Each structure stands twice: as structure tokens, then as C-alpha cells.
Amino acid sequence: GDSVTQTEGLVTLTKGLPVMLNCTYQTTYSPFLFWYVQHLNEAPKLLLKSSTDNKRTEHQGFYATLHKSSSSFHLQKSSVQLSDSALYFCALSENTGNYKYVFGAGTRLKVIA
Amino acid sequence: EAAVTQSPRNKVAVTGGKVTLSCNQTNNHNNMYWYRQDTGHGLRLIHYSYGAGSTEKGDIPDGYKASRPSQENFSLILELATPSQTSVYFCASGVRDRGSSYEQYFGPGTRLTVL
Numbered sequence: 407g408d409s410v411t412q413t414e415g416l417v418t419l420t421k422g423l424p425v426m427l428n429c430t431y432q433t434t435y436s437p438f439l440f441w442y443v444q445h446l447n448e449a450p451k452l453l454l455k456s457s458t459d460n461k462r463t464e465h466q467g468f469y470a471t472l473h474k475s476s477s478s479f480h481l482q483k484s485s486v487q488l489s490d491s492a493l494y495f496c497a498l499s500e501n502t503g504n505y506k507y508v509f510g511a512g513t514r515l516k517v518i519a
Numbered sequence: 520e521a522a523v524t525q526s527p528r529n530k531v532a533v534t535g536g537k538v539t540l541s542c543n544q545t546n547n548h549n550n551m552y553w554y555r556q557d558t559g560h561g562l563r564l565i566h567y568s569y570g571a572g573s574t575e576k577g578d579i580p581d582g583y584k585a586s587r588p589s590q591e592n593f594s595l596i597l598e599l600a601t602p603s604q605t606s607v608y609f610c611a612s613g614v615r616d617r618g619s620s621y622e623q624y625f626g627p628g629t630r631l632t633v634l
Contacts (some may be wrong), residue, residue, distance in 0.1 A: 412561075415559070438621065440622075448627070449523075449609065449625035449626055449627050449628060450562070450609070450625045451625070452622055452623075452624075455622070495561055495562065497562075499621050505550050505567075505569075505613055505615075505621050506552075506564060506567065506577070507562075507564070507621075507623060509554075509561040509562040509563070510561055511559055511560060511561040512561045
């Protein structure tokens with residue numbers, strides 16, 4: 407079955423530094439990949455999405471590129487802010503009309519002053 | 520943005536008791552989902568629905584039932600609650616966008632503690 411792997415459970419960074427959160431996936435179908443962000447005691451919200459190979463997608467200073475050759479969709483930002491502290495989930499959906507997501511375990515980003 | 524609401528927001532239940540978690544969405548999305556969130560596991564799909572009257576088993580359906588009496592409402596039912604069902608539960612509704620991807624919109628969550 408489909409799976410999503412996020413290797414880091416917790417990433418702690420000083421504000422102003424760049425960040426990359428890893429996401430790799432496995433599927434036998436053409437994928438849609440998503441990044442969701444969840445701030446403390448809030449609902450997850452969509453941050454980025456892509457189904458186009460090798461095309462960078464950006465939103466709110468975050469960006470990611472889907473690489474089908476390596477089955478990856480890493481989330482990056484060039485300069486993190488204190489407000490970026492949150493839980494980040496990578497998710498996969500098949501482009502088959504199957505409307506289910508498979509989520510990774512999540513990476514908690516903690517930004518310190 | 521889609522509006523998804525959940526009730527109650529917090530619930531304490533006793534082992535063996537019946538618990539019903541309710542979800543309402545006002546954006547006419549056909550698909551709705553119930554997840555639980557536990558540290559280290561991310562969001563895991565319990566049940567989902569394609570529309571009124573339909574329910575489908577997700578990845579971890581054991582111990583849970585679901586009901587979709589209308590387009591707007593989707594309930595998760597724990598007939599005999601157990602401490603292992605202590606978790607945060609999220610409801611979501613889903614819609615296909617112009618680019619054919621399927622976006623999900625989440626409710627605020629229900630924190631359930633089973634003693």
C-alpha cells in the first residue's frame with residue numbers, strides 16, 4: 407500500500423536560518439503530494455500541494471518540488487520565523503479518484519530566538 | 520474556506536461507555552473523513568464517506584462506527600469506549616479543485632479521554 411515517510415520527529419532551529427523537512431513516499435499510482443501545517447491546538451491547514459514533476463510550488467515563503475524520480479517532496483524555507491513553529495505533515499493522495507490521504511507521522515518544527 | 524465544526528471539543532468518557540462525536544460542514548462537500556491523531560503516528564483514517572447514507576472503512580476502523588445521515592453531518596461512534604481510544608479526533612471534508620487534486624479541510628478537533 408501507499409506510504410509516506412517523514413524522517414525527522416523534531417527539528418529545532420534558530421530564527422533566520424533555512425530549513426528543510428524531508429518527505430518521501432511510496433505509491434504505484436500517479437501521486438498528489440501535500441504539506442499541511444498544524445499550529446498548537448488548531449486544525450491542520452493546507453500549505454502546499456503538487457502533482458507536477460520537477461516544478462517548484464510556493465506559498466507563504468515555503469516551497470517544495472515534487473521529484474518523482476526520487477519519490478520526494480521536501481518542504482523548505484530560506485529563513486524561518488518564530489511563527490513557523492508548528493507540526494508539519496506530508497500527505498499523499500492517488501490520482502485515481504480514490505479520495506483518501508495517507509499522512510506521514512509529522513515533523514515538529516521549533517524555532518527559537 | 521470550508522467550514523467544518525466538531526462537537527464536543529472535549530470529552531471525558533468511562534470505559535465501556537458509548538461516545539458519539541459529531542461533525543458538521545456547511546460547504547456541500549461530498550466526502551467526509553474521521554481521523555485520529557496520536558504522537559508518532561500522524562493522522563490515521565478511521566472512516567470516511569462519499570455522501571449521505573454511505574460510510575467506508577478506513578485504515579483503523581476497529582472499535583468505531585460511522586454514520587452519515589445527511590450531506591452536512593458525519594458522526595463517529597464508539598459503542599464500547601476503551602482507554603486505547605484516548606486521542607484527538609479530527610473530522611475533515613473534501614473537494615476536488617480545478618487542478619483535479621483533492622483538498623481536505625479539517626475541523627478544530629475533539630480531545631477524547633477514556634478513563
